Amino acid sequence: MTTLTPILSENWDREDSYTLEGYRAGGGYEALRKALDTDPDALVDLVKQAGLRGRGGAGFPTGMKWGFLPADNPKPRYLVVNADESEPGTCKDVPLMLANPHVLLEGIAIASYAIRSHQAFIYVRGEVLHVVRRLRRAVAEAYEAGIFGSDVLGSGFDLEVVVHAGAGAYICGEETALLDSLEGYRGQPRLKPPFPAVAGLYASPTVVNNVESIASVPGIVANGAEWFTAMGTEKSAGFGFFSLSGHVANPGQYEAPLGITLRELLDMAGGMRPGHELKFWTPGGSSTPIFTDEHLDTPLDFESVGQAGSMLGTRALQLFDETTCVVRAVGRWIAFYAHESCGKCTPCREGNFWMVQVLDRLERGEGTGADIDKLLDICDNLLGRAFCALGDGAASPVMSSIKYFRQEYVDHYEKGGCPFDHTRSTLWGDRATTTGGNQ
Amino acid sequence: MSEHQNTPGTGADRFPDEVVARLEPDAKEIISRYPRARSALLPLLHLVQAEEGHVSTAGMAFCADQLDLTAAEVNAVATFYTMYRRGPGGDYQVGVCTNTLCAVMGGDEIYSSLKEHLELENGGTTEDGKVTLEHVECNAACDFAPVVMVNWEFFDHQTPETARNLVDGLRLGKDVAPTRGAESLCTWKQASRVLAGFDDGRGGEGVQASGPSLAGLKLARERGWEAPDPDDLPSRPSDEEGGAQ
Ligand SMILES: Cc1cc2nc3c(=O)[nH]c(=O)nc-3n(C[C@H](O)[C@H](O)[C@H](O)COP(=O)(O)O)c2cc1C
Ligand code: SF4
Ligand code: FES
Numbered sequence: 001m002t003t004l005t006p007i008l009s010e011n012w013d014r015e016d017s018y019t020l021e022g023y024r025a026g027g028g029y030e031a032l033r034k035a036l037d038t039d040p041d042a043l044v045d046l047v048k049q050a051g052l053r054g055r056g057g058a059g060f061p062t063g064m065k066w067g068f069l070p071a072d073n074p075k076p077r078y079l080v081v082n083a084d085e086s087e088p089g090t091c092k093d094v095p096l097m098l099a100n101p102h103v104l105l106e107g108i109a110i111a112s113y114a115i116r117s118h119q120a121f122i123y124v125r126g127e128v129l130h131v132v133r134r135l136r137r138a139v140a141e142a143y144e145a146g147i148f149g150s151d152v153l154g155s156g157f158d159l160e161v162v163v164h165a166g167a168g169a170y171i172c173g174e175e176t177a178l179l180d181s182l183e184g185y186r187g188q189p190r191l192k193p194p195f196p197a198v199a200g201l202y203a204s205p206t207v208v209n210n211v212e213s214i215a216s217v218p219g220i221v222a223n224g225a226e227w228f229t230a231m232g233t234e235k236s237a238g239f240g241f242f243s244l245s246g247h248v249a250n251p252g253q254y255e256a257p258l259g260i261t262l263r264e265l266l267d268m269a270g271g272m273r274p275g276h277e278l279k280f281w282t283p284g285g286s287s288t289p290i291f292t293d294e295h296l297d298t299p300l301d302f303e304s305v306g307q308a309g310s311m312l313g314t315r316a317l318q319l320f321d322e323t324t325c326v327v328r329a330v331g332r333w334i335a336f337y338a339h340e341s342c343g344k345c346t347p348c349r350e351g352n353f354w355m356v357q358v359l360d361r362l363e364r365g366e367g368t369g370a371d372i373d374k375l376l377d378i379c380d381n382l383l384g385r386a387f388c389a390l391g392d393g394a395a396s397p398v399m400s401s402i403k404y405f406r407q408e409y410v411d412h413y414e415k416g417g418c419p420f421d422h423t424r425s426t427l428w429g430d431r432a433t434t435t436g437g438n439q
Numbered sequence: 440m441s442e443h444q445n446t447p448g449t450g451a452d453r454f455p456d457e458v459v460a461r462l463e464p465d466a467k468e469i470i471s472r473y474p475r476a477r478s479a480l481l482p483l484l485h486l487v488q489a490e491e492g493h494v495s496t497a498g499m500a501f502c503a504d505q506l507d508l509t510a511a512e513v514n515a516v517a518t519f520y521t522m523y524r525r526g527p528g529g530d531y532q533v534g535v536c537t538n539t540l541c542a543v544m545g546g547d548e549i550y551s552s553l554k555e556h557l558e559l560e561n562g563g564t565t566e567d568g569k570v571t572l573e574h575v576e577c578n579a580a581c582d583f584a585p586v587v588m589v590n591w592e593f594f595d596h597q598t599p600e601t602a603r604n605l606v607d608g609l610r611l612g613k614d615v616a617p618t619r620g621a622e623s624l625c626t627w628k629q630a631s632r633v634l635a636g637f638d639d640g641r642g643g644e645g646v647q648a649s650g651p652s653l654a655g656l657k658l659a660r661e662r663g664w665e666a667p668d669p670d671d672l673p674s675r676p677s678d679e680e681g682g683a684q
Contacts, residue, residue, distance in 0.1 A: 003659075003662070003664040004655050004658060004659040004662075004664045005659075005664070005665070005666040005667070006655065006656050006659045006664075006665070006666065007666045009648075009652075009653075009655065009656050010656070010666075012647060012648040012652065012653055012656055013648070013653060013656055013657070013660070014647070015647060016647070017647045017648070018643075018647050019643070076474070085579045086576070086577065086579065087577075088538050088539060088540065088576070088577040088581075089540060089577065089581055090577075090579060090581075091579045091580055091581045091582050091583075093579070094579040094580065095648060095652040098619065098647065098648065098652075099647045099648040099652065119474065125579070126485070126522050126591070126634050127522065127534075127575070127578055127588065127591050128578070128579065128591060128593075129590065129591040129592055129620065129621075129630050129633060129634070130592060130593070130617070130619065130620040130621060130642075130645060132633060132634060133621070133633060133638065133639070133641055133642035134642045135642075136636075136638050136642060137638070137642030137643060138642075140638075162472050162473070163636075164478075164481070164482070165481070165482070165485065165634040165635075165636070166481065166520070166522075167481050167484065167485070167520035167521070167522040167523060167634075168520050168521035168522035168523075169519065169520050169521065170576065181481065182478055183475070183477060183478055184475075184477035184478050184479065184480035184481065184506070184516065185477075185480075185516060186515060186516055186519040187519065187520075202474065202475055222669075223669035224669060226669075226672055227667060227669040227672060230667045230672045230673060231666070231667065239666070242655075243581070243582055244582065244654075245540055245581035245582045245584060246540055246543070246544065246581070246584070247544075250651070250654050251581075251582040251583075251584075251651050251654070252582045252650070252651030252652060252653070252654025252655060253582065253651065253652055253653075253654060253655050253656075254654065254655035254658075255655055255656075255659075256655075268655070268658055269654065286539065316581070318539070318540045318581060320543065324543050328542075328543075329539045329543060330539075332537070332538060332539040332542050333538075333539050336538055336539075336576055336577070339576070340576070422543075422547065423548070425543045425544070426543075426544055426545035426548060426585075427544045427545050427584070427585060427596070427598070428545065428598055429545075
């Protein structure tokens with residue numbers, strides 16, 4: 001049986017968990033002291049040995065990314081923390097930064113030292129005011145304690161850290177769009193290669209890592225690579241947040257080894273809400289193809305989820321029960337992609353616009369028998385043909401929902417509209433005594 | 440970004456000298472945080488929004504002057520990002536999450552109830568200038584669905600009724616506190632100033648974590664589950680069970 005492994009969330013039930021004092025009480029910043037006595041390259045090797053893979057969605061090995069910085073480039077190096085958290089369903093970095101910002105800051109200090117960077121940025125989405133405050137407060141505490149600034153903890157290493165608030169654009173979570181945004185431009189993705197490691201911020205060597213990836217580093221330094229690999233699977237080592245939301249009895253953050261299954265997580269979370277059954281779910285946010293109850297036993301690691309036809313993504317498990325209309329759910333996600341498309345490439349800009357038209361008319365009961373093929377045709381022109389992964393992500397919910405729930409699309413045009421009573425899927429749906437229309 | 444129209448800001452083309460003199464030191468301070476000045480553009484746009492409540496032609500001209508950019512360069516950036524208001528709005532921006540998870544959990548009902556209650560369309564502002572209503576995308580709080588954001592602070596687990604009470608309270612000037620955030624709401628302009636990079640000293644207010652954020656930890660405490668002990672490591676679970684496929 002897999003059990004939970006609270007690590008980054010271990011101190012969240014302390015009222016002062018977000019203060020320097022509260023963090024230090026649990027051994028905080030001791031890993032940094034240890035790191036500063038270690039050769040930077042040995043730290044990169046340690047993270048490689050641990051097998052930490054990026055927690056921001058793509059799962060790229062973190063140590064390998066650090067190792068890609070060219071040794072002979074004389075330009076300054078930068079660490080950029082991706083705290084843009086905007087993928088629908090993803091809700092782990094925000095509570096982490098609210099409750100335990102110092103574990104991220106300790107990770108930043110260690111990572112910067114390891115890659116020999118003297119300037120780090122935290123690019124945090126702007127729409128979370130209190131997170132911005134908490135981060136700034138923690139950064140100020142760290143400066144005061146000599147953790148940031150010149151001569152970090154007396155080691156001779158200098159580090160400046162800036163908290164930078166974005167301004168509302170999902171695409172700025174894509175690492176190259178983020179860099180353009182941080183340089184003061186519209187956030188539009190850049191052509192890769194060159195990758196950020198070679199030409200990132202200000203065309204300098206840059207590492208972009210997710211909040212949770214960087215926050216996982218102090219534990220590895222403190223406890224060793226073997227501690228980390230004692231959790232998870234061979235190729236998906238370690239732990240991560242599994243964020244359960246939707247029609248589940250106890251939604252929330254469950255920190256567990258990679259490879260845990262939804263069946264196990266659901267059991268811990270008290271099952272689906274009483275009297276209802278799981279219909280479909282996303283393993284890793286809206287950009288990952290949906291799963292059904294067939295996949296309850298799929299180990300939630302990068303390989304197994306991939307083999308089962310989806311992606312682990314950000315472990316954002318959005319769970320929907322049988323009261324949910326899949327066409328409506330997908331329609332809303334596509335409206336999101338259409339709104340957030342940066343407009344740079346045609347398949348994404350136009351494809352999402354047209355998919356919204358088709359999905360809306362299906363939901364209104366004005367669809368036809370040709371609409372499913374039309375959607376698949378648009379996806380065909382989108383998947384693998386868009387400039388960045390936002391476009392691929394948009395095809396995921398459409399294609400996977402047609403694969404598992406084609407009949408529901410058919411019902412929408414055959415029955416002349418949505419066959420679901422949407423009020424039944426609300427948080428209060430089971431409490432209501434009356435049922436409304438298909439609103 | 441299809442909803443971004445190029446409606447120009449209202450009012451004069453330049454800030455009065457007094458405003459420029461007051462904001463310039465702030466702008467310089469922001470710019471000094473970055474290796475290259477242009478990186479300060481997003482914070483500067485938040486700063487001029489803190490001054491006027493939206494990003495006007497005058498605000499953009501101020502940013503352009505500070506960074507030695509053209510008005511067109513600044514305009515191109517300001518119109519790309521949804522958090523910059525193109526025209527005046529209310530003291531409180533009420534954003535109902537209607538992305539899929541929240542919509543299904545009741546966000547749609549909350550949003551339509553508020554539209555009716557306030558007699559507003561998306562982006563509209565009440566006549567008293569207090570509340571601007573809009574629907575927003577996923578705000579990284581799905582485990583607290585349905586979610587409403589006011590001036591980018593969290594109001595978790597809303598219903599149409601609590602949301603109506605919330606906007607009524609805002610209009611009546613009552614003390615309104617987010618569920619996870621500062622002890623009371625600040626205004627839209629004050630929030631914009633924090634986003635520009637000027638702290639209001641309130642980062643220590645409010646809970647560290649609550650409800651769903653603690654669900655897993657609480658269960659682990661009850662059942663005595665912990666991360667492995669680094670001094671007494673078990674063999675890998677996948678080895679024991681023959682490997683997860
Ligand atoms: C449209 C889009 C949005 C993304 N949003 C985020 C995000 O909000 N946070 C994040 O860490 N990564 C996001 N990513 C992934 C980043 O591009 C990048 O892979 C990641 O930040 C690398 O960090 P990691 O290796 O530590 O995971 C997004 C990617 C795409 C295509
Ligand atoms: S896929 Fe979409 S978001 Fe990505 S570059 Fe093309 S238009 Fe922009
Ligand atoms: S869908 Fe509303 S917060 Fe994520």
